[in-house]
Amino acid sequence: MQGLCAPRFESVRRAFEASFAKGELGAAVAVYLDGDPVVDLWGGYADAARTRPWARDTLVSLASTTKGATAVCLHRLVDTGCLDLDAPVARFWPEFEQAGKAALPVRWLLSHRAGLPAIREPLPSEALFDWKRMTEALAAERPFWEPGSQHGYHALTFGHLVGEVLRRIDGRSLGTFLRAEIAAPLGLDLHVGVPEADLWRCAEIVPLGAEPGARNKLHARMRDASTLVGQAFRNPPRSRAVVNTPEWRRAEIPAANGHATAHAVARLYAALARGGELDGVRILSRATLTRAASEEACGPDAVLPGLHTRFGLGFMLAHRGLPLGPSPRAFGHPGMGGSIGFADPDARIGFGYVTNRMQSGLAGDARGFALIAALYASL
Numbered sequence: 001m002q003g004l005c006a007p008r009f010e011s012v013r014r015a016f017e018a019s020f021a022k023g024e025l026g027a028a029v030a031v032y033l034d035g036d037p038v039v040d041l042w043g044g045y046a047d048a049a050r051t052r053p054w055a056r057d058t059l060v061s062l063a064s065t066t067k068g069a070t071a072v073c074l075h076r077l078v079d080t081g082c083l084d085l086d087a088p089v090a091r092f093w094p095e096f097e098q099a100g101k102a103a104l105p106v107r108w109l110l111s112h113r114a115g116l117p118a119i120r121e122p123l124p125s126e127a128l129f130d131w132k133r134m135t136e137a138l139a140a141e142r143p144f145w146e147p148g149s150q151h152g153y154h155a156l157t158f159g160h161l162v163g164e165v166l167r168r169i170d171g172r173s174l175g176t177f178l179r180a181e182i183a184a185p186l187g188l189d190l191h192v193g194v195p196e197a198d199l200w201r202c203a204e205i206v207p208l209g210a211e212p213g214a215r216n217k218l219h220a221r222m223r224d225a226s227t228l229v230g231q232a233f234r235n236p237p238r239s240r241a242v243v244n245t246p247e248w249r250r251a252e253i254p255a256a257n258g259h260a261t262a263h264a265v266a267r268l269y270a271a272l273a274r275g276g277e278l279d280g281v282r283i284l285s286r287a288t289l290t291r292a293a294s295e296e297a298c299g300p301d302a303v304l305p306g307l308h309t310r311f312g313l314g315f316m317l318a319h320r321g322l323p324l325g326p327s328p329r330a331f332g333h334p335g336m337g338g339s340i341g342f343a344d345p346d347a348r349i350g351f352g353y354v355t356n357r358m359q360s361g362l363a364g365d366a367r368g369f370a371l372i373a374a375l376y377a378s379l
Helices: 007-021 066-079 094-100 106-110 125-129 131-140 157-170 174-186 196-201 213-222 228-234 240-244 246-250 262-273 286-292 366-378
Strands: 002-005 026-033 036-044 297-300 308-311 331-334 340-344 349-355
Touching: 002 007, 007 026, 007 036, 007 366, 026 262, 026 366, 036 262, 066 106, 066 157, 066 174, 066 262, 066 286, 066 331, 094 131, 106 157, 125 131, 131 157, 157 174, 174 262, 196 246, 213 228, 240 246, 262 340, 262 349, 349 366
Parallel strands: none
Antiparallel strands: 002 036, 026 036, 026 349, 297 308, 331 340, 340 349
8 A cells, every 4th residue: 555544534544455355456545625635545556467556646447437527527618608508409519409309408418318328320349439420420319218208327428428519619629628627727637538648657457257146137238239228338339458458548438438546536526525616726616516416317217227326417416326425415426347436515525436457336336335434434
């Protein structure tokens, strides 16, 4: 183990060390309390062969933990007066009005209520890295349910939908906007599209193996292109090894391929936990942030069979399946495989955990939840 841990939070250090005794490969955890860093720990290895020790600046592919940062970017346009979330998407992206989507509001893209969790037309693998191909397919797509009538996890399409609205309004890609408007002002080592000079810092992701029981059934359905969840996660198709390629790391896939350190994730949510400001840098107004973290959808998920989900505007909200401490106002986003970040505005906590050994959780897993439990026990 390396890094800092305030004495009050020694139980977090112990929980982090315990994860390595249970088979963790490489990971990092960071916590801010009311704007101050109180935990910043890392350990293990950045590669499966255990030849690269994990460093404080090791970058990790975040999977869906990326979505929180993506949402912040769009909400920043709300603050600048460039975007009304109740305006139709087609006002900014005229091609989107196809297939009965002319009145669909931007708000439903953020709350997973748009009915566009997948693309029906089978796409080749290379389409994953082709922004124009993906956004044109989504503009032409017919919703899988009446928009607004229910919600279902937009696992991959969320980033292209939100990112294209931002691009049409601002002119910059989401990754470029994130770097200039959020990451640089706050000093975050957080990227959607890793610069060439930083590719060497990326951890090798050890893919998810087979899981027993119900979890294995869900993952089997995710690999079945005939199911909605399979289309959502696997069209375009991609191998498990793609996350370790330069193409994945360089690309902008704003629902799934952000790369960051745990400290950067925690620092982002530290700002959000304090009403949108940290160290004199304001990234969102309090009013915009309050709307973003208010419940928009809750209940059975139309895409993830057998699961309940709860969403604000771009953020997952605390619920039974996502234990983010005792505050019902906690919000953030987990990622498949284990990474997670969240803000608790009541305790004024910003939390980030990243790992390179994937486990089966779609919304975080036992490693991150154990760290969260240890954190609140310390309080």
